[in-house]
Amino acid sequence: MVLFFDIDGTLWNYKNEIPESTIKGIRKARSNGHKCFINTGRARSFVYNKELLGIGFDGIVTACGTMIEYNGDVVYNRLIPKDEAIRTMETIRKYNFKPILEGPEYLYMEASDFEDDMYGKKVMEEMGDHLRGIDAEWGNWEIQKLSCKTDVPIEDRDKCFEELSDLYDFMIHSDTVVEMVPKGFNKGTGIDRVCEILGEKIENTFAFGDSINDKEMLLAAGVGVAMGETYHDMGQYADYVTTAMEKDGIYNALKHFEIV
Numbered sequence: 001m002v003l004f005f006d007i008d009g010t011l012w013n014y015k016n017e018i019p020e021s022t023i024k025g026i027r028k029a030r031s032n033g034h035k036c037f038i039n040t041g042r043a044r045s046f047v048y049n050k051e052l053l054g055i056g057f058d059g060i061v062t063a064c065g066t067m068i069e070y071n072g073d074v075v076y077n078r079l080i081p082k083d084e085a086i087r088t089m090e091t092i093r094k095y096n097f098k099p100i101l102e103g104p105e106y107l108y109m110e111a112s113d114f115e116d117d118m119y120g121k122k123v124m125e126e127m128g129d130h131l132r133g134i135d136a137e138w139g140n141w142e143i144q145k146l147s148c149k150t151d152v153p154i155e156d157r158d159k160c161f162e163e164l165s166d167l168y169d170f171m172i173h174s175d176t177v178v179e180m181v182p183k184g185f186n187k188g189t190g191i192d193r194v195c196e197i198l199g200e201k202i203e204n205t206f207a208f209g210d211s212i213n214d215k216e217m218l219l220a221a222g223v224g225v226a227m228g229e230t231y232h233d234m235g236q237y238a239d240y241v242t243t244a245m246e247k248d249g250i251y252n253a254l255k256h257f258e259i260v
Helices: 020-031 082-094 118-130 154-163 187-198 212-220 249-256
Strands: 002-005 035-039 059-062 067-070 073-077 098-102 145-149 168-174 177-182 205-209 223-228 240-244
Touching (some): 020 035, 020 249, 059 187, 067 187, 082 098, 082 154, 168 212, 187 205, 205 212, 212 223, 240 249
Parallel strands (some): 002 205, 035 059, 205 223, 223 240
Antiparallel strands (some): 059 067, 098 145, 145 177
16 A cells, blocks of 8 residues: 655644654554655655654655655656746735745745744744745746735735636635645645556555645545544545544554554
8 A cells, every 4th residue: 555644734733743653653554565655735845854754754745746756766846937936926926925935945935924924933943044035036936836825805815816827726724825736736646646656556545634735635545534633624525534643543544444
């Protein structure tokens, strides 16, 4: 089997704390011959935590399926073309969106856009040398997707979506947060592409997730496992709902399906 794990809310909590049972379960699954992949909306530049990577994974799918690593090698990487990236920035700035541009080496953002934002502060604290300014690097960004604060009138938000609808699918996380992913890409397509690379049948896959950007991943996998007690109710997209992450959700699901 090939197992795919979301990060935030699935492998760890907002404090980046990973349950010991999760580490034990994934390592046991690999020792039993199953391949384990991270499958995250985060760009690769934002997947570097030593404890997380130290669990041991066969590969990493990042930025909603736009980049894939296997056995330490990059086997797929799709960047947003420069002209599309500039058009995107000009459009979202017109509607006063506050973006974080997400790429394989760097995240790009303006600190002034996120002075009072908890997530923005977390990004700035954690990214260090892998954070760049949008204006300082204008037009030279290497990015795969973006996320935006959209604390603007809904009609303005929707007008912006309409203007960029030929380029992106929009995942609305809340009234003020949207994830913009190039059309044709999501965590589910990431699973498809990994299966092609491995020569594996998609029915032999499991996906574990907790939020709306995991929807396509849960639907694409042979078995979709939703984490229990989450902000988003993902049970309607899953084949099985496990216990909460901090109540040994990963391990309990692996045990239920006799993977460990």
